Amino acid sequence: MPNSPASLPITRMLPGVHRIKRAKANRVFEYWYAWRGGPQILAAQASSLRSLAREVARKAPAAMEAYRAQIKTEKSATDEPTLYGLITRYLDLMNQDKSLALRTKTDRRKHLDLVRTELGDLTLAALT
Numbered sequence: 001m002p003n004s005p006a007s008l009p010i011t012r013m014l015p016g017v018h019r020i021k022r023a024k025a026n027r028v029f030e031y032w033y034a035w036r037g038g039p040q041i042l043a044a045q046a047s048s049l050r051s052l053a054r055e056v057a058r059k060a061p062a063a064m065e066a067y068r069a070q071i072k073t074e075k076s077a078t079d080e081p082t083l084y085g086l087i088t089r090y091l092d093l094m095n096q097d098k099s100l101a102l103r104t105k106t107d108r109r110k111h112l113d114l115v116r117t118e119l120g121d122l123t124l125a126a127l128t
Contacts, residue, residue: 001070003070011047014032014064014067015034015109015113015116015117016034016113016116016117016120017032017033017035017041017067018032018033018034018035018036018037018038019031019033019077020032020033020071021034026047027045027046027047028045028046028047028049028052029043029044029045030031030042030043030045030052030056031043031044032063032123034066034070035117036066036117036118038070039066039070040068041054041063041066041067041070042056042059042060042063044056044059074075081123081124082120082122082123082124083115083116083119083120083122083124083127084116084119084120084121084125085125087112087115087116087120088116090112091108091109094108094109
C-alpha cells in the first residue's frame with residue numbers, strides 16, 4: 001500500500017512520513033507516523049476504503065501541522081549540523097536546478113528521503 005498511487009502525493013508533501021493501513025474484521029484503519037518509529041500524527045478508521053479515504057482527507061490538514069511541528073522540534077533539538085539538514089539543503093537546491101530532468105530529481109529525492117529518515121540525526125562531525 002505504501003507504493004500505491006494514492007500515497008505518492010502524501011510522501012512528497014511529507015517526506016519520511018510512515019503510513020500503515022490495516023484491515024480487521026469489517027473495519028479498515030490508517031495510521032501516519034512522523035517517521036518510522038516516530039510519534040503518531042494521524043489515526044483514522046472506517047468501514048470501507050472509500051469512507052477511509054474521506055476520513056483521512058478530513059484529518060490530513062491537522063496531521064500535516066503535527067508533522068511540521070515534529071520536524072521543527074526534531075531539527076532544532078541540536079545546534080550541530082546534521083545529515084538531515086545537509087540533505088534538506090541539497091534537495092532545495094536541486095529543485096531550483098533547471099538542468100536536471102524531473103525523473104532524476106524524483107529518483108534522487110526518493111533515495112535521499114530514505115537516508116534522511118534513517119540517518120538524519122547523524123552529525124556531520126560523525127561522518128568524518
